[in-house]
Amino acid sequence: MTVTVPELTDIEAARARLDGVARVTPVYRSETLSRLVGREVQLKAENLQRTGSFKVRGAYNRISSLSAEQRAAGVVAASAGNHGQAVAWAAREVGARARIYMPQDAPMAKVEATQNYGAEIELTGPAIEECLDAAQDYVAETGAMFVHPFEDPLVIAGQGTIGLELAEQVPNLETVIIPIGGGGLASGIALALRSAKPCLRLVGVQAEGTLPGGSGYTIADGIAVKKPGELTMSILERVLDDFVSVGDEEISDAIVVLLERTKLVVEGAGAVGVAALLAGKIPGDGCAVPVLSGGNIDATLLISVARHGLAVGGRYLVLRTRVPDRPGELAKLLTLLAEERVNVVEVEHQRETAGLPVAMTGVELTLVTRDAVHCDEIVQTLGRWGYPAERLG
Amino acid sequence: MTVTVPELTDIEAARARLDGVARVTPVYRSETLSRLVGREVQLKAENLQRTGSFKVRGAYNRISSLSAEQRAAGVVAASAGNHGQAVAWAAREVGARARIYMPQDAPMAKVEATQNYGAEIELTGPAIEECLDAAQDYVAETGAMFVHPFEDPLVIAGQGTIGLELAEQVPNLETVIIPIGGGGLASGIALALRSAKPCLRLVGVQAEGTLPGGSGYTIADGIAVKKPGELTMSILERVLDDFVSVGDEEISDAIVVLLERTKLVVEGAGAVGVAALLAGKIPGDGCAVPVLSGGNIDATLLISVARHGLAVGGRYLVLRTRVPDRPGELAKLLTLLAEERVNVVEVEHQRETAGLPVAMTGVELTLVTRDAVHCDEIVQTLGRWGYPAERLG
Numbered sequence: 022m023t024v025t026v027p028e029l030t031d032i033e034a035a036r037a038r039l040d041g042v043a044r045v046t047p048v049y050r051s052e053t054l055s056r057l058v059g060r061e062v063q064l065k066a067e068n069l070q071r072t073g074s075f076k077v078r079g080a081y082n083r084i085s086s087l088s089a090e091q092r093a094a095g096v097v098a099a100s101a102g103n104h105g106q107a108v109a110w111a112a113r114e115v116g117a118r119a120r121i122y123m124p125q126d127a128p129m130a131k132v133e134a135t136q137n138y139g140a141e142i143e144l145t146g147p148a149i150e151e152c153l154d155a156a157q158d159y160v161a162e163t164g165a166m167f168v169h170p171f172e173d174p175l176v177i178a179g180q181g182t183i184g185l186e187l188a189e190q191v192p193n194l195e196t197v198i199i200p201i202g203g204g205g206l207a208s209g210i211a212l213a214l215r216s217a218k219p220c221l222r223l224v225g226v227q228a229e230g231t232l233p234g235g236s237g238y239t240i241a242d243g244i245a246v247k248k249p250g251e252l253t254m255s256i257l258e259r260v261l262d263d264f265v266s267v268g269d270e271e272i273s274d275a276i277v278v279l280l281e282r283t284k285l286v287v288e289g290a291g292a293v294g295v296a297a298l299l300a301g302k303i304p305g306d307g308c309a310v311p312v313l314s315g316g317n318i319d320a321t322l323l324i325s326v327a328r329h330g331l332a333v334g335g336r337y338l339v340l341r342t343r344v345p346d347r348p349g350e351l352a353k354l355l356t357l358l359a360e361e362r363v364n365v366v367e368v369e370h371q372r373e374t375a376g377l378p379v380a381m382t383g384v385e386l387t388l389v390t391r392d393a394v395h396c397d398e399i400v401q402t403l404g405r406w407g408y409p410a411e412r413l414g
Numbered sequence: 415m416t417v418t419v420p421e422l423t424d425i426e427a428a429r430a431r432l433d434g435v436a437r438v439t440p441v442y443r444s445e446t447l448s449r450l451v452g453r454e455v456q457l458k459a460e461n462l463q464r465t466g467s468f469k470v471r472g473a474y475n476r477i478s479s480l481s482a483e484q485r486a487a488g489v490v491a492a493s494a495g496n497h498g499q500a501v502a503w504a505a506r507e508v509g510a511r512a513r514i515y516m517p518q519d520a521p522m523a524k525v526e527a528t529q530n531y532g533a534e535i536e537l538t539g540p541a542i543e544e545c546l547d548a549a550q551d552y553v554a555e556t557g558a559m560f561v562h563p564f565e566d567p568l569v570i571a572g573q574g575t576i577g578l579e580l581a582e583q584v585p586n587l588e589t590v591i592i593p594i595g596g597g598g599l600a601s602g603i604a605l606a607l608r609s610a611k612p613c614l615r616l617v618g619v620q621a622e623g624t625l626p627g628g629s630g631y632t633i634a635d636g637i638a639v640k641k642p643g644e645l646t647m648s649i650l651e652r653v654l655d656d657f658v659s660v661g662d663e664e665i666s667d668a669i670v671v672l673l674e675r676t677k678l679v680v681e682g683a684g685a686v687g688v689a690a691l692l693a694g695k696i697p698g699d700g701c702a703v704p705v706l707s708g709g710n711i712d713a714t715l716l717i718s719v720a721r722h723g724l725a726v727g728g729r730y731l732v733l734r735t736r737v738p739d740r741p742g743e744l745a746k747l748l749t750l751l752a753e754e755r756v757n758v759v760e761v762e763h764q765r766e767t768a769g770l771p772v773a774m775t776g777v778e779l780t781l782v783t784r785d786a787v788h789c790d791e792i793v794q795t796l797g798r799w800g801y802p803a804e805r806l807g
Contacts, residue, residue: 137449
């Protein structure tokens with residue numbers, strides 16, 4: 022196979038193949054985001070795609086294009102996440118066997134989801150590099166086809182179908198904001214839209230953590246790729262107007278806004294476009310459409326992110342105070358708080374606390390609060406009651 | 415106004431009024447739920463409606479039917495939640511003034527959302543009863559119209575438009591599962607569908623906590639109404655096939671499944687249909703459609719529910735063990751856990767723990783785990799390392 026840049030006709034062919042298979046995901050105008058950002062914001066809810074991410078578009082376009090003989094040999098992929106689930110799902114749809122190599126400590130939820138789509142799972146490890154090696158060995162042994170997550174014109178053309186949908190769904194489209202990991206999604210969408218609407222602004226967003234000089238870590242694990250591929254980069258350099266990057270704090274904030282205000286669960290990689298908008302990093306004032314590329318965020322991570330976001334917004338208050346070391350004193354404090362209609366979520370009683378008089382016991386409380394003003398009020402009220410309180414978060 | 419039961423033509427008229435105003439919310443087939451329940455499950459994602467719940471349908475149908483004179487006098491409602499937001503939003507859409515009475519301790523997120531739709535907010539309280547009284551006083555003073563959340567044919571007809579959409583969106587519809595609080599949603603949908611598709615099974619779901627004999631509390635605050643209204647009950651008794659009820663544990667479980675598997679944020683009231691399906695309380699084997707009535711769950715509650723659901727599923731492990739009371743011993747234990755790739759989310763060091771030898775310190779750890787088997791493995795591994803561990807959750 023010669024690796025060539027897909028044309029508009031390839032993306033249109035992909036759309037025909039995906040018809041009735043992948044979902045045409047909805048676009049929602051978000052009133053809250055439009056107000057916060059000061060321009061119209063519409064969200065492409067690709068997190069509601071089958072398997073929870075855009076990856077089924079490319080994977081299905083690739084796998085459904087195999088000959089009967091190739092299908093019989095099966096397909097193989099190496100992935101801890103969305104690509105693995107998509108290959109498993111697409112293979113099942115066309116009746117091909119799929120083998121997915123996943124890192125040893127992949128979250129069980131992802132392993133199970135991939136298994137439920139009918140794939141054989143091999144946990145290899147510890148990291149993705151070993152999975153890639155194992156997948157190549159499997160190709161050599163069995164003749165199965167290795168499905169690359171982005172360096173493949175058919176995969177790129179599949180992802181590009183999102184661009185065709187956007188051109189129809191948002192007539193006043195001015196700016197499209199697309200997450201960049203390997204670059205397959207951004208390449209596909211940009212190729213589709215450059216042909217359909219040449220005057221658009223197309224912006225790619227990367228995670229700061231995995232850029233050169235970054236911490237090496239990001240909560241946007243779906244785009245935690247050191248750099249785009251050779252093919253995708255050659256496309257992106259030509260068709261994108263801007264590259265911007267966002268940090269994990271900005272991404273967390275975007276995840277919480279999407280969760281609370283739009284009722285959508287969006288993973289870190291899927292939230293980078295909204296993060297860039299909220300951080301004022303996207304120029305222009307016309308209608309902006311961030312592509313919410315996926316929703317497969319681990320629930321334990323989602324909880325941590327949401328707690329952090331709420332604490333920053335004054336919706337949790339963690340404080341340390343002290344009560345006399347006598348029976349009933351902690352109960353008395355909690356009763357006073359209950360009378361003020363303050364919801365206590367955690368109590369930690371510290372018998373032996375440095376710096377406190379012998380007859381006193383330290384208490385650490387986590388409270389649900391309304392906002393920053395409410396936090397201040399509670400600290401003052403506690404002081405008036407004789408409980409000097411120190412804020413911890 | 416004579417209170418009469420709305421006819422199909424009233425619901426069709428409501429649909430015409432709502433065209434281009436309310437969203438036609440999407441329906442999603444959920445592969446995971448279909449597998450778990452053993453029948454086809456499609457979700458009516460009304461949580462993605464404007465303002466985050468179905469309430470805008472009824473409120474807009476009511477308020478847009480006012481005469482110019484009535485509009486000029488404004489509208490008023492008493493609500494801690496979805497109804498207040500919907501009335502505020504609908505009033506803004508038609509250019510009427512809205513006053514919403516909310517209980518004093520309503521979550522700030524809801525107060526702000528209602529305010530952002532342009533309503534005047536009055537915090538009254540402490541509870542909804544005082545808000546209702548204040549709203550009636552306001553009606554007497556100003557001549558504004560009180561918008562009832564369910565005992566109103568125009569409100570019921572507005573909610574019924576969901577039924578018309580379902581009849582078109584799901585051709586093989588067999589069972590529709592609808593949350594019941596005041597009963598406006600279930601009345602409207604049932605009236606619409608009984609005319610369009612007489613052979614359907616229509617099931618209403620209530621929250622156990624607020625039924626007679628219940629605890630008086632439910633996490634499904636959107637349907638925490640002691641019983642439906644007189645008008646709605648007269649309709650429901652005639653048009654529903656079954657009433658079932660679900661408990662908070664079942665509702666929590668449904669919220670977590672919807673969050674993790676369908677990427678949708680659904681509030682307690684909106685999750686009761688899925689809860690009833692998962693609990694095996696819905697008879698039949700054809701295509702079942704729970705109406706996800708809203709997504710306005712307080713983020714702090716969502717976090718608590720998700721943590722509880724994950725702990726039950728073995729995705730968190732809370733345990734107590736002990737380390738020698740010497741510098742570096744806790745660090746040693748944490749390093750060993752890190753080498754096993756176990757993620758520690760909380761550590762509590764208890765200097766003085768009853769029942770431990772003097773030279774030992776108690777440690778409470780919260781770990782992120784893969785599943786119940788992984789939990790058992792960790793406890794055993796800790797034992798082999800010389801840290802006898804007791805599970806706390």
